[in-house]
Amino acid sequence: MGLFVPALNGMAEMDGSMMASETMASGAETLLRALVAQGVDVIFGYPGGAVLPIYDALFQQDAIRHVLVRHEQAAVHAAEGYARSTGRVGVVLVTSGPGATNAVTGLVDALMDSIPLVCLTGQVPTHLIGNDAFQEADTTGITRQATKHNYLVKQSADLARVVHEAFHVARTGRPGPVLVDLPKDILINPAPYAEPSAAPHASYRPRTTPDPARIAQAVALLKRSERPIVYTGGGVINAGPEAAKLLLEFVRLTGFPCTSTLMGLGAYPASDPQFLGMLGMHGTYEANMVMHDTDVMLNMGARFDDRVTGRLNAFSPGSKKIHADIDPSSINKSVTVDCAIIGDAAETLRALITAWKQDTTPQNRDALAKWWQQIDFWRSKNSLRYTQSRDAGSVIKPQYAIEQLYKATRGRETFVTTEVGQHQMWAAQYFRFDKPNHWLTSGGLGTMGYGLPAAMGVQVAHPDALVIDIAGEASILMNIQEMGTLAQYRLPVKIFILNNQYMGMVRQWQELLHGNRYSESYSAALPDFVKLAESFHAVGLRAETVDDLDRVIAEMLAVDRPVIADICVDQKENVYPMIPSGAAHNEMLLGPEHKAESGGYTGNSVTDEGMVLI
C-alpha cells in the first residue's frame, strides 16, 4: 500500500500493462483512483474497522478531501446537499454494520428526491460474509429497496468497473443513490485499475431524447388550450441549469402561467409575474385553483405526488394532461395522462420550444387573456396573507421571520435548506427562489434532521456563499451533533430556528383533526440554543419579540462563523392555505385572515377517508 499514491495526480501515465502484480495497487488505492477519475473532490464519511484501508489510502493522498461528520446519516444528507447544489454526484464513505444501517435514512431520502449519490460502505471480509461477524450487516440486502442500485464487490478484478458503473447509474436517467459494498479483503488485496468504459451499459440504458411525435401532440394540445398551466417539478432541477433557462424561455414564449412543486422551486424564477407560487397541500390559492380548472396541463418533471394532487378522483377533472418525465414508471402511476413524453427535461423543453415555433396553429390569445383575468382574481385573495403586530413586545409570526430573512439576504448568493414541518412550508411559501439548485429540502421522504447536514454539504461545495438552514426546534435536534462538523471545518452555516416549542406540523394536525389533543407534540425540556451554539464554538443569538428580529438577522448574517439564531415565534400559528387530506384543490382552506370569505376552518371538512391519509 502506498506505492501507488504518488501517482494519484498523474494517473494517465499508469496503464495496466505497467503494473506487475507485486506492484499493483491495493483495492483501497484503486478505489480512490476511480473516484478521482470520476471527478470526486470531496467525500463525507465516518471511519470504522472495515474501511480502515480506505482511510489509510486517503491519508496518503491529497486529491480528495474528506469531511468527517458526526453520524453516518448526516454524511448522506451532506452529500445530498453537495449534489443538489452543484449538480454533481455526492459521495459518502461509511463503515460496515452500524455505519451502513445509519446511512439508510439518507439513502431513502435521496431515492425519493432523485439525488445522485454514491455511498461506499465497508463490509466484513468475503470469507466471513454470512457468518454474523462483528459489525456485519447484510448491507446490499437492507439497501436494495433504499437505493437506485447497489453492488457487493466480491472479486478484486471487478472493483474499478463497479465503481465507475455506480457513478454512471447514479447520475444518468432519473438520478438516485447507488451503494457499493466493499469487503475488507477486497480493499487490502491488489486490485487492477480500469478506466471507465466507453461502451454503453449492457442492460441499463435510460431514454433521454423525447419522441418527436409526442412533442408534436403536446404542442397541438397546448396551442389549442384556453386555460393552460405549466406544472414543474424536481426533474427540471435535476436536468441542470440549462433546463431552467429553457423553462423560462418556454413559459415566456407561450405566455402560460407556471406553478411548481416543493422540489421544483427555483427552476422558474419566483419573482416573475407568470409564476403562481407553489401548488399542493400548502400551495397558493391561485396555483391550486388553476390546477383544478385548467383545460391543458403540462407536467414537466413532476410526479403527481399525493401532496400535490389531493383527492385523486377530484384532481384537475376537466384537463388534458401532458406528462414529461425521464422515468417511464412515473407515467400513469397515479394520474392517467393523455400524452406521455419520456425524456430529459432540458431536451424535452428544447424540443417543445422548437415545435411550438414551427407549429403554425395560432394561439388562442383572447382565451389566455381571460384566463389571466381569472388568475388575477384568485391572486387578489392574497392567500399567504397574515398579520404581524409591530407593537413593542409583540410575538413574532413565523411567516414574518422568513420574509424578513428573505429581504435581508437579497442580493447575496444564498442557499436555503430546511428540516421538515411547518417551518419548511413557510420557507417554501415566503422565501423566494429565482435560481435552481439554491433550495434544498427533503420532499419525498420528509426527513427531520435533513437541513443541518445538507447545509453543511452545500457550504463545503460553496465556501463563500451564504447557507441557511431554516429549522424547527424539534427537527434541528435530530442531527444537532453536526454542529461539531461545522466547527471543525469552519463552515459558517446559519441555523435559523423558528422555535414554537412544538412539533408544529404534528400540533397543527392534532388541532385540526384530533380535537386539540396535543399528544406528545410539545417540545419539552428544550436546550438553551444560545448556550448550545456556544458550546459547539458557534455564535448563539435569540429573538424573543418582533423588536429583536431584524437585529438578530443582521447579526447572524454579519458573522463569518456558524450561528444558531433561536427565533421565538407564535406557538399557535398554522400553515395556510391547506388542502385537507382527501379534499380537492378547490376545497382548499384559507387561514384565519380569510375567515370572512371561507367561513373559517372546521375539522369537519376532513372526511373519514381523508383521516387515514397522511
Added chain:
Amino acid sequence: MRSATISVLVENESGVLARVIGLFSGRGYNIDSLTVAPVERDQRQSRITIVTSGTEMVIEQIKAQLGRLVPVYRVLDLSREGPHLARELALIKVVGSGEARQEALRLAEAFRARVIDASTESFVFELTGASDKLDAFLDLMRPLGLAEVSRTGVAAIARGRSTIT
C-alpha cells in the same frame, strides 16, 4: 383486473431475483407464479417468467418498474404481444388402492400424464401443460387420494418467429 404473463430477461447476477421479488412485495403487486433459470449458454442471462394480475394501470406500472431495474434487459408482456405459449410442469403424488387407484391411472392416461414413480400404494405423475389443465387434473385427483403436489410455475414464450431479444 386481468392476468398477465410477463417475461423478464435479466443479467444473471447475485441478488437480481431479490430485486424483482422485492419490487413486487414492496409495491404490493401480486405474484401468481414465478420461474427463473439461466437461458444463455454462457449463463450470463436469466429469464424470469412472472404471472401476475391487476388492473391495466397496475400491470403497466409493473412493467415500467421492472424496466427500471438496472440488471433488466427486456420486459415483455406476452399476454399483450400476440399469441404465446405458456406451460407448467407438475409432479403429483396420489396415494390409494383399489378402484380409486385404477381410476387415477385411467385419468392420468387421458391427460397424458406420465407415471414416473409407482409403489403398491402410490403413483407420482408428471404432467405438463397450461396451468388450467394442471388445475383440472388436480381437481380430479383430489377425491382419488391426491397427497402432494410440486409445480414449477409458468414458462412462456411467444408463438412465431419473434423473440424477446
